[in-house]
Amino acid sequence: xxxxxxxxxLVPILLFSVVAHEYAHGYAALRMGDPTAQRxxxxxxxxxxxxxxxxxxxxxxVLFFSSGFIFGAAKPVPVDPRNYRELRxxxxxxxxxxxxxNLLLAIAFVPVIALIGLLARAMPxxxxxxxxxxxxxxxxxxxxxxxxxxxxxxxxxLDGSHVVKYLLPPRLAEQYVKIGMFGMAILILLxxxxxxxxxxxxxxxxxxxxxxxxxxGRHVLPGAGL
Numbered sequence: 001x002x003x004x005x006x007x008x009x010l011v012p013i014l015l016f017s018v019v020a021h022e023y024a025h026g027y028a029a030l031r032m033g034d035p036t037a038q039r040x041x042x043x044x045x046x047x048x049x050x051x052x053x054x055x056x057x058x059x060x061x062v063l064f065f066s067s068g069f070i071f072g073a074a075k076p077v078p079v080d081p082r083n084y085r086e087l088r089x090x091x092x093x094x095x096x097x098x099x100x101x102n103l104l105l106a107i108a109f110v111p112v113i114a115l116i117g118l119l120a121r122a123m124p125x126x127x128x129x130x131x132x133x134x135x136x137x138x139x140x141x142x143x144x145x146x147x148x149x150x151x152x153x154x155x156x157x158l159d160g161s162h163v164v165k166y167l168l169p170p171r172l173a174e175q176y177v178k179i180g181m182f183g184m185a186i187l188i189l190l191x192x193x194x195x196x197x198x199x200x201x202x203x204x205x206x207x208x209x210x211x212x213x214x215x216x217g218r219h220v221l222p223g224a225g226l
Contacts (some may be wrong), residue, residue: 003065009132010070013140014060015047017105017147018074021098022050026077028097032090034083042077050074059188070139071146076157088166095162099148106144109137110212117219131221138220141212145205153201155187156180 023045026037037043042050051057052075060072084090116134120127152160157180165173190198213220 003068007061007064007070009136010064010139010143011060013136014070014072014143015051015056015074017102017140017144018056018072019045019047019050020101020105021147021151022074022077024097024101025079025094028094029077029079029084029090032083032094033085034080034090034094036080036083037077040078047074050077071143071150091162092166095159099151099159102144102147102151106141106148106208106212109140109144110216112137113141113213114216114219117216117221120221127221134221138213142205142209145208145212146202149202149205156183158183158187 023043026043029036030038030043044050052073055073055075057072060070063072064070079094081087081091081094084094113134116130116137120130120134123130151158154160154164156165156177161176161180161183165176168176
């Protein structure tokens, strides 16, 4: 039952983080001249509009109850690069908008954790409620850093590939982008079966988490650790 409770506690922070990621893509695309996401109703904070049955529900369930690690993604926001005022600039900015927001969220959750710790000291009777809240935001830091590192992997169609392709010669870039046809299958297999590989690839997220949480370590409540 504790596993179920933890899952239900962490799902909101997962949904908020992946929706923020996709919203950032759509908003950046609009600023670059592409209204596709807005026209299709995807420039919204309503999570229902962004949910993907497989990536947002099944993958988090399988990962959490098999490894204790919750991770997932939202349905990619549709964009049309042909509408960007400057194709190269627009593609790079839109691609990096999502991970930028995730990084900002990870940083923003740090003072939230400190505030919860201070509230617990002032209201000891509320620790039973504040502890789980702090646990959720601690995981929020870790999760958003994972989203940053994962999405920057140079595997099409992840965000990092949209930057890498401009560093390659045109012919090689064209072949590189074609990997995107198999990229999603590769990523899903990696998520479900590549646990040991992912641990090595995503170590910068764990390192970043340790640095950020060390800033507020004295405010962490007993039982709210990861």
